[in-house]
Amino acid sequence: MQSHDPVPTGLTLPAGPVTVADDRMRAATAHRLARAGTSLVWRGDFQGARQLLRAMDRRIGAGPTAADPAEAFRLHRRSRAHRARVLDRLLVELADDYTVALRRAPDVRAACHAAYGPPGGPSLVPLRELLGVIGAHQWRVRGVEVPALGARVHPHYGVFAPTRSEYVDLVADAPLPATVRRDPAAAVAFDLGTGTGVLAAVLARRGVGRVVGTDVGPRAVDCARDNARRLGLHGRITVTTGLYPGGGAASGRADLVVCNPPWLPGRPTAALELGVYDEDSAMLDGFLAGLGQHLRPGGEGWLILSDLAEHLGLRTREELLRLVETAGLRVAGRTGVRPGHRRSRDVSDPLYAARAAETISLWRLTTDPQVERQPPHGPE
Template identity: 50%
Template sequence: MSQTISWQDGKQNHMALWHSESGAKPPKRIVPVDDTLTADQALKLAHEGAGLLWQGDYQNARQLLQAMMRRLDKKTARKNGKTVSRENIRDVFNLYRLGQAQRARLLGMVLIRLDPGFNIALRRAPNVQQACAQVYAYTDAFVVSLRELLGVIGAFEWRRKGVPVPETGGRIHPFYGVFSPVRGEYLKLLNQAPLPESCETAFDIGTGTGVLSIILAKRGIKHIVATDMQERAVECARFNIANAGYQNEITVEQRSFFPEGKADLIVCNPPWLPAKPSSPLEHAVYDPDSSMLKGFLQNLPAHLSRHGQGWLIISDLAEHLGLRNREDLPGWIQQAGLTVLEAHDIKPHHAKVADTTDLLHAARKAEVTRLWRLAVQV
């Protein structure tokens, strides 16, 4: 059911639909604001729970949001420098997540109204019709946070330009809300691990952009079924697969886990951290209680062909953050009736590995991404 918000501008009452991709509830109070509002005033109102409906110059709204970000980040840096002990990494992680959620809530209070046709009736407002049409399905006016709108615009550019992925021989085009394959080390593992003998069929569980299926097709597997429970991911995977020219080799289905039948190879790159996601994009990172990881392992034996293999691609960052015990994953593998044929490791290369100011630097520096080659116990 759509929610509505209302506000008063002078003596005139207004009403519009409210939308949040993260499922955030609408602010209880809406305050029309313009270019005279300072970042400090904006943060004070946001802390009080007021939504700031922007009615000034669009570019000034972006500058206000950036100023709010700088103030929040500076405050967080001072607080962390004084109070955070890095000895208990799990507490540090929980504090980090709490801070990120509070930051997102406050910055999400700067609001933009989108009129029918995704028009923004503000000075110097860009044309966002194409970007919004790829995400929203509204015909009436509605209100979103400026931060979300900027994410939609940024995703439109990512989707249009694509992300170069050498292992596919081309580019992958992530859709809004579908995790982009920016961490290339796990793709290298998939591209280099030895395939099972007589590998004719494969399943790709939780396909996302479809990048793993494309790499497997490029390696010569003729029949691949990719699955994902998210409609946008299914659409994204189908687009990328067709763009790569593998629509005859790969079929994409919308379902939670496994397709019907068995396969010679089943791959899965589940979310790496057992924590609650706070946005659609975070579902690719956070897996509450490791439910997808456990579900994949428990159901894997029933879907492997006689000499088939399951490839689990996952980071050990959760262990370094104290979110999962190091013996948990090997134990779940054994409980599922599986045996480890081999494990292939690679170190991550992203920028945060070298960022010593990051509260989670010690865990990130120690992180290893691993491809587990699994088979049914004999």
């Protein structure tokens, strides 16, 4: 049943109706209220709130699907957005020092400080978001093992974690451009959209003398700098804000420019989707359009891109190649690998057919006709 405790005062409350809930509230009631737009401020046991969240999630169900890949993707995104709206109605209160005054609540102060910065007073946050903050902090503390580095990378909150190794392995294994091989110590590489800095670290470990990582996100810039320091590479890796670096440290040109943009064209609906969706293909277009003027003679651009968008009907291979040609570039070679993540084998996934057919590719791009052309290899 619903609690009759008063709604908390002194807090910024969400729009719409607000009520207090506790361990007496059934999942069916919570789901009904949340679906109707009522926010639930939790006053019961913290672990009970987690159980209620899982029960609400089960009541939402999987949502509709379709045989057409593009329609299945549209329905999948709509279902995820609906799920987020409903589940994010279950709120918990953070005190002005980020403590949670609930029974069996964990100490989340360090996690919240890392995610939100210094506290600015008591606040209400969705329990689902708080659990994400806790999980992200655990990753930051423990790190993610990267076999290609033989070391761990520590993602910060809001920065895409390198949990999939395929794209990292492609960069670790691809033959370096001839200009890099001739004089590695003098070579310069750019890693656009560096995120955690994992690809910048791989290039530095492969012997590239100077690597400049860039990112438009302040969290990512701080994260990449932190990882470069942890890996003992801060003397060879510089991280700056933007897409391409300016004319300063690296004179604006490089022997190798690596870009792993978000793989799906689409509009992100949350900050954590920025690593997945590239609205209007802006980052892909920016990389391709600027590559020619940022390459040294004989240099290469490496585009790491999944063809999942093609299998979902969001972009065709012809459209991708047209973008490359319009930018005055040519394809010198392509290496592809199949994904090994769990969802590519999960037949219950509404996007299973597209995921099962996915290939992640490293495209070697150049403006120089003298760069050796290699036939594509790996799965198509």
